[in-house]
Amino acid sequence: MTLDRPLGVGADGGHGAIRYRVVEHDPGRRVRFEVHSVRGISGFHEFTITDLGDGALLRHDLRCGLRGVMRLVGPVVVEPLHDAVLEDLLDNAERLAVGRVQRVARWSPWVRMLRLVDGDLPGGVWRRARKA
Secondary structure, eight states, X not given: OEESSSSSXXXXXXXXXXXXXXXXXXXXXXXXXXXXXXXXXXXXXEEEEEEOSSSEEEEXXXXXXXXTTHHHHIIIIIXXXXXXXXXXXXXXXXXXXXXXXXXXXXXXXXXXXXXXXXXXXXXXXXXXHBOO
């Protein structure tokens, strides 16, 4: 994820063609991103950290609605790619928190194929889904 400024309300960025802006931020505890770049997807995702005393809980909450062609493309393309990115993020958080990853997430053959086909190629599904 790349943002155009330090993490805080108003920061804009994302990954690939998925773009979002920070709409709520409580440093060290919570951040909410609102999706704003893809036709047919509206909503947000957020991360919260809860102190458990002897550790912490990192939670990701995704609440997005799909319209139009995204009702078909979302579950087949967007969701598997999103889940793979999220698993990588959680592995990195675990590595940072405890120094290692107990069970490293692996991309499925479907995700590897989608990345190969869509990757950084002009005109990929991600790019066609972006607003003009």
